[in-house]
Amino acid sequence: MPYFSRAVILDRELRDVLSSLFDELWSPVRSADCEQRLSEATGALAARHAEPLAQAAQKRVGPRRHDAVRRLQAHLVEHVADPVSLDDMASAARLSKYYLARAFERVHGMPPRAYLMELRLARARSLIAAGVSPSHVTYDAGFADQSHLTRRFKRGTGMTPSCYARQLATAPCGDVHPKGALDVIDRVAG
Template identity: 40%
Template sequence: MATRQEARQEVSAWRPAVTGVVEVFHAHFTEYAYPMHVHDTWTLLIVDDGAVRYDLDRHERGTPHDTVTLLPPHVPHNGSAVTPEGFRKRVLYLDSTHLGDEFIGAAVDRPDLRDPLLRLRVGQLHGALVRPGEEFEAASRLAFVAERLRVRLRDADPSSRPPLADPSLARQLRELLDERLVDGVTLDEAARLVHAHPAHLVRAFSAAFGMAPHQYLTARRVDRARRLLLDGRSPGEVAVAAGFYDQAHLTRHFRKLVGVPPGRYRLSGGGRLSQAGRPPQGAASGA
């Protein structure tokens, strides 16, 4: 039989296919308190409900709702709820891909960052990580999160940005995404192939085309799915043939971009055209 404490714990943990992310950990704790411990990774923490108090480097710290907490590797810390209602948190454990050891000292001194934009971006990153098939989006969002963390830890102006204009780089990425429409490409691989930093690559593409690379890739895949559906293929077949993770992944984006689920879209016209070259009466227009 579960104890009272165990009954009031909710935990979800997984390892996504995103470079730099060792583990994603979502939890709701009430009575549980972490003893002193260490990680060999960076701990990036946001608290959605309640608050956590913890000790880091012999100093008492806290995580108000609007902060982002970054705990460095190899530095002991603990943690417990501030109120009896406990806390709900989302955590990323990151390796040194995006944050090197040179930032450990700054993170020990300033682990709790009051930065609304950073807080928003970390939340958006978690939103991508919980959806299977959105690894390209998650990697893009992680690149921006890591970039802002580095800026904050260097005491630089967080509003500063690298130059946006780089249309040649943007075109190279677009061509690569078109070539790898079905098989896909990771952000790290794309950055290597076009010789650019991942965050700069995403920013250049967004500035040039008015949408993020993952949005462009998804839209192109939905377009491909539409054609295949009108050829009479089933949504399950189309999901694989268009580069989606599974049928649910296809349905989520298809409904968002087209307005109806793929099965309904397919049945609306049955893939048949009239002699005049127009869809049969009642068919989707394809707009």
Template identity: 40%
Template sequence: MATQNWITLKQDAESGIETIRAHFEGHAYDPHWHDSYLVGLTEQGVQQFHCRHVRHQSTSGGVFLLEPGEIHDGDAPMSEGFTYRTLYLEPHWLERELRALFEQAPEHCELSFAATLARDPRLAECTAQAFSALHSEDLRIVRQTTLDNLLGSLTQHLRWRKRINPDPRLPLVAQRARDYLHSHLHQDIGLDDLAQATGVDRFRLTRAFKAAFGLAPHAYLIQLRLARARRLLALGQTPGDVAASLGFSDQSHLGRWFQRAYRMSPADYRKRCSNLPD
């Protein structure tokens, strides 16, 4: 039996915020991450996903909050599926706006969410209103007002986390491997390259990396490239050029991974964000 999955996506030119409304039945998407802060609202059904090594279920009226880099998947445990709205907040935009909102914001800190799920009617209402204003391309003053209301309602769900590098909670070898992947993401990296860069054998490296980040190094590298691909496509670069610049073997290789993570093709994503023809 065919599912009735669908996605609508818009991008606000002024703030760079993406708005996605979608419906999924059964399996929604594979484990992946975004380089944005996600503030979402479950409209209908039960949205089930794994994040922070915990299985979460967001139900109608519930808000879900994800930080950049947090790996999550998605599926619908109920036959009717689930529908949600999500705002993808660019980290620099969010931090700038919130530092203006807080009278005293700590230095050398980054924003984090206190919890992954929130049952907060005010936050849910502000999320829905901001989504509606941006997704419908309402008047600029309306969009800005609803975003200010959203930021105000978010403050009690935020905390400032001190930037620490390296992070003492994670194995140093895993952090070194992650940094190497970030700085060499365009290259054809092998496990032997990572092992040499971190000073351990491939097997110890893989175990430490999976324990720290929830993905094997090769899967992390793919997700890193996909996150970068989203940004380049939104700027109007063609899928072929993006695939070549990020180390994918060809455009179809990028397309297969992009579809698994985001349930749309790179060309479709580019068109929705940039309004450029294929």
């Protein structure tokens, strides 16, 4: 999985290519090879600016701490729908809770809570894509209630869960564009 050590990448050529491709993807009519060109452009982005995640993580945290972060990652994936406290996380990683957040963020580029939320959103998207109604997705993906799911889902994708479901069924939801459309590399492998 590619890892980008910098949050902002200055590459005008790729920016122009990706920007025009995303504009084309959101237009009602697009060329047949648009998605292929998008795939090639994201591959070029990774090839030019990414380094392997394991290599980057080893540079920033030692092997023992990297194993602890891996244990926590596995714990979060396994307990994505469960309430997980910081103490639970520290126990799973076998690190102090104060060091854990820093080590996890060095490896994944986000704190454990944000990573857990990304896992929950990925699970919600997958359940909705499988045809599960948003009201059932709420608890199956670990959200406190329907409004919590809707608020987080909209913040993460730019649309509500029901609009996302309609869009998967090819019904348009107005002029809604997912927030962060140029963030094409999903950093949470699921």
